[in-house]
Amino acid sequence: xxxxxxxxxxxxxxxxxxxxxxxxxxxxxxxxxxxxxxxxxxxxxxxxxxxxxxxxxxxxxxxxxxxxxxxxxxxxxxxxxxxxxxxxxxxxxxxxxxxxxxxxxxxxxxxxxxxxxxxxxxxxxxxxxxxxxxxxxxxxxxxxxxxxxxxxxxxxxxxxxxxxxxxxxxxxxxxxxxxxxxxxxxxxxxxxxxxxxxxxxxxxxxxxxxxxxxxxxxxxxxxxxxxxxxxxxxxxxxxxxxxxxxxxxxxxxxxxxxxxxxxxxxxxxxxxxxxxxxxxxxxxxxxxxxxxxxxxxxxxxxxxxxxxxxxxxxxxxxxxxxxxxxxxxxxxxxxxxxxxxxxxxxxxxxxxxxxxxxxxxxxxxxxxxxxxxxxxxxxxxxxxxxxxxxxxxxxx
Amino acid sequence: xxxxxxxxxxxxxxxxxxxxxxxxxxxxxxxxxxxxxxxxxxxxxxxxxxxxxxxxxxxxxxxxxxxxxxxxxxxxxxxxxxxxxxxxxxxxxxxxxxxxxxxxxxxxxxxxxxxxxxxxxxxxxxxxxxxxxxxxxxxxxxxxxxxxxxxxxxxxxx
Numbered sequence: 001x002x003x004x005x006x007x008x009x010x011x012x013x014x015x016x017x018x019x020x021x022x023x024x025x026x027x028x029x030x031x032x033x034x035x036x037x038x039x040x041x042x043x044x045x046x047x048x049x050x051x052x053x054x055x056x057x058x059x060x061x062x063x064x065x066x067x068x069x070x071x072x073x074x075x076x077x078x079x080x081x082x083x084x085x086x087x088x089x090x091x092x093x094x095x096x097x098x099x100x101x102x103x104x105x106x107x108x109x110x111x112x113x114x115x116x117x118x119x120x121x122x123x124x125x126x127x128x129x130x131x132x133x134x135x136x137x138x139x140x141x142x143x144x145x146x147x148x149x150x151x152x153x154x155x156x157x158x159x160x161x162x163x164x165x166x167x168x169x170x171x172x173x174x175x176x177x178x179x180x181x182x183x184x185x186x187x188x189x190x191x192x193x194x195x196x197x198x199x200x201x202x203x204x205x206x207x208x209x210x211x212x213x214x215x216x217x218x219x220x221x222x223x224x225x226x227x228x229x230x231x232x233x234x235x236x237x238x239x240x241x242x243x244x245x246x247x248x249x250x251x252x253x254x255x256x257x258x259x260x261x262x263x264x265x266x267x268x269x270x271x272x273x274x275x276x277x278x279x280x281x282x283x284x285x286x287x288x289x290x291x292x293x294x295x296x297x298x299x300x301x302x303x304x305x306x307x308x309x310x311x312x313x314x315x316x317x318x319x320x321x322x323x324x325x326x327x328x329x330x331x332x333x334x335x336x337x338x339x340x341x342x343x344x345x346x347x348x349x350x351x352x353x354x355x356x357x358x359x360x361x362x363x364x365x366x367x368x369x370x371x372x373x374x375x376x377x378x379x380x381x382x383x384x385x386x387x388x389x390x391x392x393x394x395x396x
Numbered sequence: 397x398x399x400x401x402x403x404x405x406x407x408x409x410x411x412x413x414x415x416x417x418x419x420x421x422x423x424x425x426x427x428x429x430x431x432x433x434x435x436x437x438x439x440x441x442x443x444x445x446x447x448x449x450x451x452x453x454x455x456x457x458x459x460x461x462x463x464x465x466x467x468x469x470x471x472x473x474x475x476x477x478x479x480x481x482x483x484x485x486x487x488x489x490x491x492x493x494x495x496x497x498x499x500x501x502x503x504x505x506x507x508x509x510x511x512x513x514x515x516x517x518x519x520x521x522x523x524x525x526x527x528x529x530x531x532x533x534x535x536x537x538x539x540x541x542x543x544x545x546x547x548x549x550x551x552x553x554x
Contacts, residue, residue, distance in 0.1 A: 006480040009424045011498065012471040013446055021520040022437075025537065030516050033534060038404030043532070045399075065402070082443050083541075085519060087434040088423045089471060116424030119471050120438070127517070186399060 010117035012089055020085055020122040023065075024129045032067055042066045043074070046142065047187035053145040058133065062189070065130060069193040071137040072130035083124045089117035139198030141362050142188040143216065147204050150266070151218035177206045177265075178284055184214050196283050203273045205265035217266055219307035223329065225262055225270050226301055228253040230331050240331070243279075243291045246271055274300060295342070298334055302326050302343050306358040313349070316357040403533040406433070407525050426482050426492070429510065433536040435519055440498065440506060440544040444474055475499035477542070479510075496542050505551040508544030517541075 025033065032038060045063045046054065056062060058073075065072045172180075181204075185195040202216045217225070229240070232252030238244045250267055254260055268287055272280060274297055275290035305326045310317040317325075319340065327335045340348075346364040348356045423430045430436070476499040481492035493510035500506070516539045523531040 006478050007424075007426065007482045007484075009477045011474045011477045013444065013474050014469060014471050015446075016469065019522065020535070021532075023518040023520055023534075024515045025518050026515065030537065033404050033518065033537060041402040041404065043400040043402055066399075079439075081439050081441050081545075084438045084440070084444075086436050086438050088425075116422065117471075118424060118436070118477060120444075120474070 010089070011086075012117055012119040014119045014121045017120075018085075018122045020124060022083065022124050022127045024127055026072070026130055028070070029067065029072070029130065039068050044186075044189040046189045050142055050145060050187055054141050064137070064189040066189070066191040069191055070132075071190045071194060072132055075129045075131060076126050077129050078126045083127070084120040085122040085124065086118045086120050089119040137190045137194055139185070139188050139190045139195045140201060142190070143184070143195075143198045143202055143204060146184050146187065147202070147214050147216040149218055150205075150215035151221050152262075172206060172212065172265075174284065174286055176212075180206045180212060180214055181283070199283065200269075200273055200280075203266070203269040205263070205269040207263045207265045215266075217269070219304050219311070221262070221266075222270065223301070223304050223308045225253075225266060226304070227329060228261060229270070230329070234331070240292045240297070241294055243289050246287055246290055249290075294334060295337070298330060298337050299342050299344060301329050302338060303347055303358070305329055306343070306348055306356070310357040313351055313357050316351050316355040318354055319350075319356055320354075322356060401531045402520070403523060403531065406533050406535050407523055426479055426510075427484075428490075428493070429540055429542065431536050431538060433519075435536045435538065437517065437538050437541040438477075438498070438544070439541050440508070441547060444500060446472060446474075475501055475504075496544070498542075498544055499551075500548060503550055503552070504548040506544040506548045507546050508542060510540055511543045512540055513538070 042065070043063050044066050045051070045061070051061070063074045065074055181195075181199065185192065185199075188195055188198075190198075203222055204214060204216045206212065206214050229249065232238070232249060233240050233244075236248065236252040238248060238252060246268060249271065250264055253267065271290045272283075272287050274292050275287070276293045276296075279290055281287055306317075306322060309315075309322065309325060323338060323340070326338045330338060347359055347361075349359055350356045423434055425436055476497075478497040478499070479492055479495070480497065481495050483489070483492070496508045496510055498506045498508065516537050518534045519536045519538060520532050521535045523533045
């Protein structure tokens with residue numbers, strides 16, 4: 001009896017089949033895609049050169065899915081099951097073929113066939129899964145390779161990059177800046193927001209006279225610019241903790257009659273990095289006003305100072321020497337706040353109790369990751385996923 | 397490698413390239429499985445064996461193709477999909493989800509169920525309008541699947 005009332009649908013197979021991909025959606029991505037103004041997503045992989053320069057330990061080749069703000073690594077998971085995509089049928093099936101499914105017409109004359117049909121239009125052997133590795137994604141290690149190092153005294157070809165007489169030649173419009181930045185970010189396999197965060201963190205800037213480039217200032221260069229800020233602000237009576245005009249700060253660092261000591265875009269990049277977050281305009285807009293947060297500046301100056309003076313273990317400096325250099329870089333009233341505890345966690349290591357040297361932020365993450373990967377391995381052991389279990393067994 | 401755009405929505409309503417059917421209007425599936433585009437997912441253990449395309453073509457060359465009248469696309473009947481406990485009068489009752497049958501031919505039946513996907517699945521397809529560059533689009537987001545995890549069993553004709 002039940003079969004008579006049951007919902008019965010003819011199931012057919014359409015030839016030729018279509019190509020589809022199945023993408024498993026994490027909750028946040030589902031929310032984004034079902035929102036009213038769902039943004040354009042991007043599948044990004046690094047350029048060949050960047051993939052060579054920035055090795056990913058987990059995969060040689062990879063594609064990341066990027067929303068405007070987030071990045072996911074795509075993993076193709078094969079299934080031994082067949083996954084068919086079906087849709088309501090076109091309804092044009094030869095009566096000859098239908099005998100496969102149903103016996104020929106009974107006494108009543110009509111076939112005992114369901115009126116309606118669905119048809120399989122594609123078969124997928126795999127699903128794309130998304131995941132975010134521990135520590136997330138960052139553009140910094142890519143930007144460090146993609147941007148030219150700005151350190152005028154270190155390289156000969158960089159020597160002519162300081163502004164010449166026609167200072168206006170090096171000034172580019174906001175749109176030009178964005179275009180050049182977008183070019184760099186197109187090859188970096190993380191979201192636009194993460195690219196911008198990395199760009200900001202590195203104080204990257206766009207500048208050039210004949211040949212326009214994207215630059216990242218060296219630690220020494222950043223420290224020099226900061227020192228000019230402090231000097232200029234003192235001379236012109238600018239209180240860095242209160243809102244000031246960026247144009248005024250620029251005027252204060254210019255010596256009378258001589259060339260600017262560094263390009264204005266570099267000054268703006270630093271101001272942007274150091275200004276309080278709620279005042280920071282998006283990278284696409286010019287920064288006109290700013291005020292600095294004292295504690296943030298002290299920490300940043302300390303880190304840059306150490307990076308400039310003791311970038312590696314072989315060039316470690318004495319702690320008291322470093323503290324003195326650090327304090328000398330700060331405005332007079334801030335000096336007493338410079339203590340080692342203010343430095344970010346893991347930003348330095350000590351070969352002996354009296355000395356210290358700088359640890360790159362990428363290195364820091366790796367050292368803190370060691371226990372985390374151990375935890376991941378432990379997790380894999382308790383998982384019921386037999387792929388993971390077998391993988392671990394074969395390794396032993 | 398340049399980035400590939402993935403559009404959050406389909407470029408047009410008649411997206412599935414070969415489909416010209418107003419899909420949503422006549423969807424025979426239980427309402428729970430219906431999607432705006434009409435796409436749904438059926439997962440089964442093993443594969444459905446069909447005549448190879450070459451064999452079909454050969455056959456149609458000899459005996460005339462039923463598909464020649466309406467373009468290159470044609471359908472081959474496989475069997476029947478059944479939801480024995482489903483009643484359209486009572487769509488809120490979800491007990492029917494526990495049982496689904498897929499008849500392959502007349503004498504083989506697979507038993508399965510309708511499952512809510514732990515994570516919804518986006519169905520992606522190449523955007524037809526973008527001939528010059530590769531662009532993808534999300535055609536549909538599917539939240540349920542009809543899942544046949546058991547092997548087929550022999551049955552009498554129904």
